[in-house]
Amino acid sequence: MERSKKPSAIPVSPTIPTPQVSISDDNSRVTASLPTGESVEVLLFGATVLSWKTAKGKENLFVSSKAHLDGSKAVRGGIPLVFPNFGPSSNKATEGLPQHGFARTTKWEYLGKSSSESSTLPNSSGDSSVKLDFGLSNTMLDKIPSEWKNYQFGITYSVTLGRDDLETSLAIRNTGEKDFEFQTLLHSYWAVDNISDVSVSGLEKISFADKVGGGKEEESGAITVSSEVDRVYHVDPSQGIAISEKDKPRFDFTRDMLPDVVVWNPWIEKSRTMSDLAPEDAYKRFICVETGSVNWNTLEAGDTWEGGQRIKAL
Numbered sequence: 001m002e003r004s005k006k007p008s009a010i011p012v013s014p015t016i017p018t019p020q021v022s023i024s025d026d027n028s029r030v031t032a033s034l035p036t037g038e039s040v041e042v043l044l045f046g047a048t049v050l051s052w053k054t055a056k057g058k059e060n061l062f063v064s065s066k067a068h069l070d071g072s073k074a075v076r077g078g079i080p081l082v083f084p085n086f087g088p089s090s091n092k093a094t095e096g097l098p099q100h101g102f103a104r105t106t107k108w109e110y111l112g113k114s115s116s117e118s119s120t121l122p123n124s125s126g127d128s129s130v131k132l133d134f135g136l137s138n139t140m141l142d143k144i145p146s147e148w149k150n151y152q153f154g155i156t157y158s159v160t161l162g163r164d165d166l167e168t169s170l171a172i173r174n175t176g177e178k179d180f181e182f183q184t185l186l187h188s189y190w191a192v193d194n195i196s197d198v199s200v201s202g203l204e205k206i207s208f209a210d211k212v213g214g215g216k217e218e219e220s221g222a223i224t225v226s227s228e229v230d231r232v233y234h235v236d237p238s239q240g241i242a243i244s245e246k247d248k249p250r251f252d253f254t255r256d257m258l259p260d261v262v263v264w265n266p267w268i269e270k271s272r273t274m275s276d277l278a279p280e281d282a283y284k285r286f287i288c289v290e291t292g293s294v295n296w297n298t299l300e301a302g303d304t305w306e307g308g309q310r311i312k313a314l
């Protein structure tokens, strides 16, 4: 007998595309992409972000063609992490530490991913961001530098890929019983077409420590590069910073708890002394705008310090 009221079929909701995350077979890299095409790639050695591409495939980060990606040396390019010291070992707290610390030369652990809630709007292209977490603790260091034998720490580094932006943030915990001091920087190599067309704004009229000429200087206009530049600025995190090329905005920076900014380009002579920087005119293809904390932070036992940056690719 025909039923007058047949139960109607339960509609199957269309499959909403989600971000894809994959780990390389040799467990050396984690790659994530959004359904809209943006992607990010992180090398576990140093938790170094190696690539960040827009939906159209444009690469936002510079990596040297001679960069060591096998764990034998810090990566020349991408976003290496500077911790717990910036520059060479210079005082008791940094005794025995390599230039820019050990975070960029230690293999980190991939802790997992999370993504933002899927949109239910019609024509949505799925989740709009994916966060990858990486961890480093003192127990993972191959060789613990002398002073650091007394300290214990746990760091979570989060890399969040959005539709037009990338967030990289650090949570550094002192898990031991002794206070320690640290500096940290997101030593980012931003890809540009030609350094001669680049300007960095937001740092005008702010005095900087000049690592090339020495002393303290100040400039009235946006920074342009026509010789070696190596400067450390202390500037309130609420101050926006931008990189432009041919006067067109290219990258926009938002900083959280990161009061220092290093601007670096080695130019011609210094490039020639760097065996892992290639091709020969590589200095034309990047500018390092590194946000962080160059002033020493004291992290008391049990405390956590957090800071990060969000970069919008324009």
Ligand SMILES: O=P(O)(O)OC[C@H]1O[C@@H](O)[C@H](O)[C@@H](O)[C@@H]1O
Binding pocket: 074, 099, 100, 187, 211, 230, 231, 262, 264, 290
């Ligand atoms: O060659 P490294 O150790 O990666 O350092 C590169 C540059 O890093 C910058 O952050 C420093 O301000 C420069 O002085 C330094 O030369």
